[in-house]
Amino acid sequence: MSTEQTVLGNETQEYFINMGPQHPSTHGVLRLLLTLDGEIIRKVEPHMGYIHRSIEKMCEKDSYQQIVHLTDRMDYLSCHINNEAVCLTVEMGLQLEIPERVKVIRTIISELTRLASHQLWWGVMGMDLGAITGFLYGFRDRELITDIFEETCGARLTMNYNVPGGLMFDIHPNFQKRTKEFLAYFKKKLPEYEELLTGNVIFEERTKGIGYISKEDVISYGVTGPSGRGSGFACDIRKLHPYSAYDRVEFKEILYNEGDSYARYMVRMDEMKESMHIIDQLIDNIPEGDYKAKTKAVIKLPAGEYYQRVETARGELGVYIISDNKKSPYRVKFRSPGFSNLSALDTMAKGCKIADLVAMMSTLDLVIPDIDR
């Protein structure tokens, strides 16, 4: 900054701006303390915790069945995957044999969740860049997925469809039909997304080369999910440690090496196609069987430590449960993807402009309850 000052020959003064907690593009109550030089960002200091509900502490009082519904409220856009993560951890501790049917249904719904999350993200990304129309289109298509969820799981957002050992109830008879209808519909709509934003010259100008982060930094900051894969960090837990039915489906791990906003955007766009591909493979092959393994009414995990990693729509979610053989866990830790992703924002944003920061935050796809827990 000193060079610029001497070049300009006049003194410039840095100033601070509070972006948030109430701001249209922080997508929740996140506060960013920006140090600015004109419009150029010198430093971004995130302040979070505005909706910290201490879910980890609450878990220490709850039974294992009850923990699941709390995770709905962390990353509410990939709530099913969060539920699944907890259930998988508990099942690992109990060494339960999970029916194949459950695994496949979980995978399908996980991928639908991912699709819904990415649709919403796409809409919000457009809105942050000023293309408000995209927001409505994203929500229009997401509505159809939430309808599927509502019919099968009983809720649109906080579904709580998993219980340790399986699912709360079997899929709705309409589930397969509706899902196939949706896939047929969305395969037509996804190219519209591309035409409206991806190829747009203004969009390309706004995202290409903006918010660069190197692969080393991404690994060091623990930026996972599509944000990490945009920098070439192969971190897809579905590939690294396959869980549920991911070991039997064929899909690509989307990797881009550019590390800029556009790469992160493209990862998600391509991931939507991969998600549809995964559902395509599974939707007609749901095996018959029970929707739930037999569990006791009061679950006690054997004493020990259990760690399960899953891939949510935002990245790697880790569930770390320490049990002391009681009906509530001794300690639960959620390694939420948003928390680590946010920490890299400062590195990305240095030297960019305010408008770029908004685009960057969109490409990180932050969900604030996920960060604050």
Added chain:
Amino acid sequence: MNNDQIKEKVLKWFPDAEIPAEAGQFLNVIVTPEILHPLAEKLRYDKETHFDYLFCLSGVDWVSNLMVVYHLTSTNLGHEIVLKVKIADRENPEVDTVCDLWKTAEFHEREVYDLFGVKFKNHPDLRRILLEDDWEGFPMRKDYTDEANIVEL
């Protein structure tokens, strides 16, 4: 490297490190605060171990002591290890930061400080992260009481 080789290597570097015999999900290495940073540094930069990705950092209150747990993995070699540092001093728990090795630790250590009160030496910006700055006590500790906010069901 498989778990046995890593175990051998760690013990060669630091014979004091305690490695529980029972096979869990990961290879556990329990160390004291003094040797945490040197060990972490070796694990991070040694070509054979190359643990470059810290995917989870959590604090645990074992009542008798506090513990900070580091889940590490290597992005190119694929092996995993769990480093645990046992801090006996509950009143003034201190451990070296690993921010310089894995930048993600910066936020995660702030969280552990916030909720458990573990002070990380040399941390660039050790402040509360989730709770407000004037919060009293460390809520995730087992002896934390708050009659107003914690409702016993």
Added chain:
Amino acid sequence: MRIIKNIGQYFGEIFHAIKSLLTGMKITGYYFFHPKEIVTQQYPENRDTLKMFDRFRGEVVLIHDSNNEHRCTGCSACELACPNGTIEIINKKEIDPETGKSTKAIDQFVYHLSMCTFCNLCIIACPTDAIKMAQTFEHSVFDRSKLTKVLNNPGSKLMPGIRE
């Protein structure tokens, strides 16, 4: 030569830019001229046709049959399963008119809708299928106390044969 190439590039860029902008306008233009594709639902007006899915979780209700009998034995399994203390079961002692033995029966099944997270755990915990989720969703009231409901109808009884 280089200048010509540069000029070509300059105009090529402009041409590409305009083309990409027109592609975007094609999409929005299409929807503008196809008002049939409008997805808005006008909520209070469409109340008559609006039907929620069977599994939609609106609120907990205690099922009563036409004889004003329910299936709740007052075992408090739902109370224990609830993560938020939404359900409170107040039991009373009742003398069975046939056998003369005193049995436990519910006096009040109190349900705090304001605390409910609609997680469905109470429903799956219930051993006698006495409660279910209703599909109502218009819960707003002017007074918070109205959200605390007593689910058993006045004078309702336990259905015979449930306790066994």
Added chain:
Amino acid sequence: MILLNFSIYDFSDFINSIDTWLVETFSPTIGHLIGLVLVGTCFLLFTALLGLSLVYIERKVCAFFQQRLGPMRVGPFGTAQTIADIIKLIFKESLITKQSDKFLFNLAAFVIMMAPFIVLSAIPFAKGLQALDMDIGLFFIISVSSIGVTGILLAGWSSNNKYSLIGAMRSGAQIVSYELSVAISLMTIVILTGSLQLSEIIASQSNGWWIFKGNIPAIIAFVIYIIASTAETNRGPFDMAEAESEITAGFHTEYSGIKFAYFFLAEYVNFFIISAVGATVFFGGWMPLHIGDATFFNNAMDFIPPIIWFFGKVAVIMYFLMWFKWTFPRLRIDQLLTLEWKYLLPISIVNLLLMSIVALKGWHW
């Protein structure tokens, strides 16, 4: 007596008869004064009506682009929605931020209203329906419309809010740069008309509009005019000054109630003005579509009243501007300036030169 002269095709007799009647009934001075007040009142009413209807139209059009219905509740198809909004805004508390420059803060809302209001007086709505027909009409419009930026800068500065200040500064840089392109693209047509007077510009298009007659340079000029004028009025995709997702609402973040309504109104009147000027210069204003000397066709077109021609053309241009706004993402401020200085300005200057050659060689029709 007065109404006898009324004709929907030519307002000049009607206006003149009112003027004559006023002068004859009162003394010339008082008559003219009453005339001025009358005209002023008419414009005030027109501005208010324009604002109301444009806001409604924009909301409906935007809704249809987005597969929504838009306002539907107040009045049939939500037509009374904007009236309800205005009533709400009037009754809202007018907040003034602490330590803001209260005088400038209040002044800004009026300054920003002033510019479009004055410019409106030079717009020819129909034959004879024009308040001021100056021989420097176009120049007047270009120069007066830049007063608006003063209002924006005042608002941003006096609000004591950094978001407002950033918005105002962006807006200042933006308007000052884009004015160049607007002016030059309009001058391109002036080469052909040889006059800055709006009535003459329209009269020169009696045998065809300049966009058709003026060969390729006229089309280029029109495209540049549309882009640059959108930027000048801070409309999307150039709405950097009030970029909602970046700097909340930019220069009018701190305004509430009726003062906010002024900003809103000014924005929409400006929107109307750029469309009106575009329609006048490139599409012949109220002049019906004429093709050379195809008398039958021209007479048929003349049957449609000029005022409908004018508003029809304005509506079409407005529709396209709305289409842009609701389709494209927003540019970044430096890209915006790059677009102006690297693309629009050089092209428009070359275009001006081209047009001069066209005019000299007589390649236009």
